[in-house]
Amino acid sequence: MRILIVTAGSRGDVAPFTGLGVRLQQAGHEVALAAHDRFAELVRGSGLEHRTLPGDPVELVRARTAAPSPEDARSVFAEFLDELGDGVVAAVAAGTDLLLTAFGPAPLSRLVAGGFGIPSIGVYLAPGVPTREFPPPGWPEPGQVSPADNLAAAREVLARTGSLHADVLRRLRTRFDLPAAAGEQAPPDDWPICHGFSPAVVPRPADWPVTTHVTGYWWPAPSPGWRPPARLVDFLQAGPPPVFVGFGSMTPSHGRLHAVVAAAVERAGVRAVVQSGWAELGPVGDDILLVGDLPHEWLFPRMAAVVHHAGAGTTGAGLRAGVPAVPVPVLVDQPFWASRLHLLGVAPRPLPLPELTAETLADALRSCLDRATYRDRATELARRVRAEDGPGAVLSLVTQIAPGG
Structure with a gap:
């Protein structure tokens, strides 16, 4: 089976998927990893096919940091997401039977997979599903909060993510002639998600859907021939x-x-x-x-x-x-x-x-x-x-x- 892993961001957002991809490849699957060109050597060095995603995460961080206002920073990121959507489409069009997606590009990846009529799975490096047990990553920690507050915070994070993706998702829906979907920034409860961290580090919340898993870490693939300086x-x-x-x-x-x-x-x-x-x-x-x-x-x-x-x-x-x-x-x-x-x-x-x-x-x-x-x-x-x-x-x-x- 042809499997495509889609991820975007820094080296830490890419390296764990090289190890995951190698394991899938060893099981007989054809595996490609779509990531920014900055990490092409990292991907190919692990023996996986690299498919290009547009944009440079270093330049993105610098441009957002240099933006004179929050509105300008949002515009910079919106432009990045627009290009990223086209990159995900191109990566899938190159041929795949199953799409695995990191959290960042997940709204884009799910929609594009649906447009091509192929299944998809979330592969997240941090908790990405609302729970009553702890606040979502990225949420300011005000101290002790109630389970209801934790759940509300996680839903708000997903809503904010959805608003950032709204324009590119609308354009992609038109491209694939897909109907509008309410709340598409959040995956449906029956969409499978695997979290690549240890349950000894973050135990699986009891209120997560049965299709949401905590698998243990996905370690980066070893670099063949690497020697320390x-x-x-x-x-x-x-x-x-x-x-x-x-x-x-x-x-x-x-x-x-x-x-x-x-x-x-x-x-x-x-x-x-x-x-x-x-x-x-x-x-x-x-x-x-x-x-x-x-x-x-x-x-x-x-x-x-x-x-x-x-x-x-x-x-x-x-x-x-x-x-x-x-x-x-x-x-x-x-x-x-x-x-x-x-x-x-x-x-x-x-x-x-x-x-x-x-x-x-x-x-x-x-x-x-x-x-x-x-x-x-x-x-x-x-x-x-x-x-x-x-x-x-x-x-x-x-x-x-x-x-x-």
Whole structure:
């Protein structure tokens, strides 16, 4: 069967689907992954077909950040979604029997799949279905709220998402001659959705539809032939395990961040591997090694602790490695994962980026390193998430939906 996975966004929105795609391919399916051209090498390097989606997520973030007003920022994103809709149509038209879609492009993907008369499945990296048990990712956390408030907040998030997609969905309906559908920003209860995180991290809410699953993580496919840079190996061997500092695809306009990281590393008395990332981090220090993109599955187990933006993929990689974390959330679902890490006992309280100082970061690092409970809990949790077979659960569902594929 020909399977197309559609995702949009940063590297963390793409990498987990390479592992999922490889597992489906190993089961005999033909798998293509539609993503931005920035990640074409990542997709092809895992042995999957890459299909192009328009737009550059780095430029999108920068353009939205530079927009002079919320209305202008909304216009920038609306234009991106309009191009993305055409990209999803082209990716499906290239040939597929089943569409798997990430949360971001899900409204577009569901409609396009319907237009082509093929089934679709949601493959989400963060909770994307309303529940009474917790607020939705991306919702400001006001403290203790009622189950009814949690449900209302999740429905409001879906409604906002739908309003952003309204124009492109209307255009695509006309293109495929489909009838208007009320509330199409939210999937129907019988639409199957798989969540690629561990039930040990976020237990499946009891009020989710029976077609909504929590499968376990989908780990990025290994990079064949990858070898660590010699200078990184030398740095690791030259002293005690360092800490990792990186903010992934975040592009914070905080010039002070370089000085904050450098001062915190010195104040905490640690060595650090700092990933420049989209934020172009460049702190200077005798005990700091700057690196570019590296496989987290190789690097994190060699760290004493990891400081990161608490994106879904990076959070999962840290949990898999069994090391304590210092979450520094910025936006969207990151505060949700940061709070979850603290709740799980593998991290101190989150340090939101705008409030980050050298003192708070150094204190959090020392807490991670000096309190054995963080590492003990991280080690225990790592055993559980490693034992799960997330891609296998998706494969089982795919087989049920298209047993003759």
